[in-house]
Amino acid sequence: MAIFLTGSTGYIGAHVAANLMQDHGASLNLLVRARDPHEAEDRLWHALQLHLPFKHFYEYLQTRVRIFRGDLTSERFGLSTDDYDRLVHTTDSIIHCAASLNRKSEKSCLNVNLRGTLEVIKLGLQTDHYHGLRRFSHVSTVAVAGKRQDEVVTEDNAIDWDRSDYDPYARTKKFCEHMIRQLLPDVPKTIFRPSIVLGDSRRAETTQFDMVRAFVFLAGLPTLPLRGRDRVDIVNVDFVADAVATLHVKEQTQYDTYHLSSGRDSQTYKQLTASLAAAQGKRGPVYLPFLEGPFTSAVNLISNRKNALGRGAALMKVFMPYLTFNTVFDNTRVTQELGRKPVPFSQYSFPLLKFSRQTNFAYPYQPWPAKVGGSAA
Numbered sequence: 477m478a479i480f481l482t483g484s485t486g487y488i489g490a491h492v493a494a495n496l497m498q499d500h501g502a503s504l505n506l507l508v509r510a511r512d513p514h515e516a517e518d519r520l521w522h523a524l525q526l527h528l529p530f531k532h533f534y535e536y537l538q539t540r541v542r543i544f545r546g547d548l549t550s551e552r553f554g555l556s557t558d559d560y561d562r563l564v565h566t567t568d569s570i571i572h573c574a575a576s577l578n579r580k581s582e583k584s585c586l587n588v589n590l591r592g593t594l595e596v597i598k599l600g601l602q603t604d605h606y607h608g609l610r611r612f613s614h615v616s617t618v619a620v621a622g623k624r625q626d627e628v629v630t631e632d633n634a635i636d637w638d639r640s641d642y643d644p645y646a647r648t649k650k651f652c653e654h655m656i657r658q659l660l661p662d663v664p665k666t667i668f669r670p671s672i673v674l675g676d677s678r679r680a681e682t683t684q685f686d687m688v689r690a691f692v693f694l695a696g697l698p699t700l701p702l703r704g705r706d707r708v709d710i711v712n713v714d715f716v717a718d719a720v721a722t723l724h725v726k727e728q729t730q731y732d733t734y735h736l737s738s739g740r741d742s743q744t745y746k747q748l749t750a751s752l753a754a755a756q757g758k759r760g761p762v763y764l765p766f767l768e769g770p771f772t773s774a775v776n777l778i779s780n781r782k783n784a785l786g787r788g789a790a791l792m793k794v795f796m797p798y799l800t801f802n803t804v805f806d807n808t809r810v811t812q813e814l815g816r817k818p819v820p821f822s823q824y825s826f827p828l829l830k831f832s833r834q835t836n837f838a839y840p841y842q843p844w845p846a847k848v849g850g851s852a853a
């Protein structure tokens with residue numbers, strides 16, 4: 477039997493897949509979008525090469541991974557009846573990590589997050605019907621807490637239906653949690669809500685650059701339109717993946733919902749920029765919070781440009797509310813249950829910044845080795 481994992485070609489999903497295989501000896505059923513088996517294996521190799529040398533990847537592919545080529549937005553993921561039956565009968569638990577993070581697109585969030593999650597729930601129901609579903613884990617987000625200011629939010633007071641959301645992503649992810657609770661009442665569940673997932677504390681390399689771009693954009697400014705004493709809740713991806721994998725495989729968890737975040741230990745902008753400035757032998761930025769209004773207008777204007785600056789500004793535009801709400805997410809549950817804490821961002825931010833600048837925000841992917849057999853050779 478295997479864990480069905482969605483989103484393994486994505487940033488967090490690849491970390492979770494690697495962790496499950498390397499640290500927990502798990503077998504995986506993976507949903508991968510691809511036109512043919514060759515493309516599916518190649519896409520998986522791209523996602524996992526940050527974690528595994530090709531030799532180990534290939535060994536896992538042969539022995540512990542079953543790829544199901546499908547799409548969340550299609551009925552039964554677009555699988556044939558035989559493949560769907562095989563998926564149902566070989567899955568004993570589910571980790572749903574895939575999502576659309578396109579904060580600007582109602583359509584994409586509706587289709588991938590709502591319709592997609594409903595398809596995963598339907599698989600969970602089928603699996604539960606035939607042989608029992610051990611656990612349904614869902615990777616949600618702290619964004620479900622909606623609009624906030626200067627707060628410490630606990631797991632139990634995050635969902636507030638009377639509160640507005642910042643964007644369609646937050647709104648649809650909030651409803652995903654609701655669907656899972658309503659439609660799978662008798663299945664053991666874990667809802668994971670990561671905060672801003674940025675970088676791996678073990679290495680400088682990353683394959684995900686969206687938040688990094690916004691961070692590099694801000695780190696390069698001599699003045700910042702922020703309050704220096706505001707805290708920003710950033711968490712390292714290795715902590716998130718480890719928490720998801722460890723709690724998912726546990727027989728019983730203490731809670732059904734966990735913030736995967738830095739919580740009260742979140743650092744302030746001043747702490748973060750001071751450590752970056754020290755690492756570069758530079759002066760830190762000046763904080764001018766009253767410039768937030770003009771800065772936001774300038775970002776909105778620049779975000780229409782079709783160049784690198786425009787792309788950076790477009791990202792800033794969607795992330796800005798999450799950078800100025802000075803809200804952190806209590807992580808007592810996960811830190812107590814795992815017996816460890818996330819690594820402070822200041823301890824690994826400089827190598828991440830350096831790597832991203834050096835590679836111009838593109839991971840130097842290794843192609844599938846020419847000499848190896850298998851369908852991708």
Ligand SMILES: NC(=O)c1ccc[n+]([C@@H]2O[C@H](COP(=O)([O-])OP(=O)(O)OC[C@H]3O[C@@H](n4cnc5c(N)ncnc54)[C@H](OP(=O)(O)O)[C@@H]3O)[C@@H](O)[C@H]2O)c1
Binds near residue numbers: 509577684
């Ligand atoms: N990154 C963060 O800071 C952060 C913070 C809080 C919560 N989260 C949550 O963490 C999860 C993973 O985020 P991430 O940063 O790893 O995102 P990501 O790198 O964009 O990965 C998204 C994954 O979802 C898959 N996916 C998207 N649409 C799909 C579809 N129609 N059918 C099948 N698969 C589809 C993607 O497949 P393709 O490779 O084929 O596109 C990819 O594997 C999400 O649930 C997100 O809400 C992320």
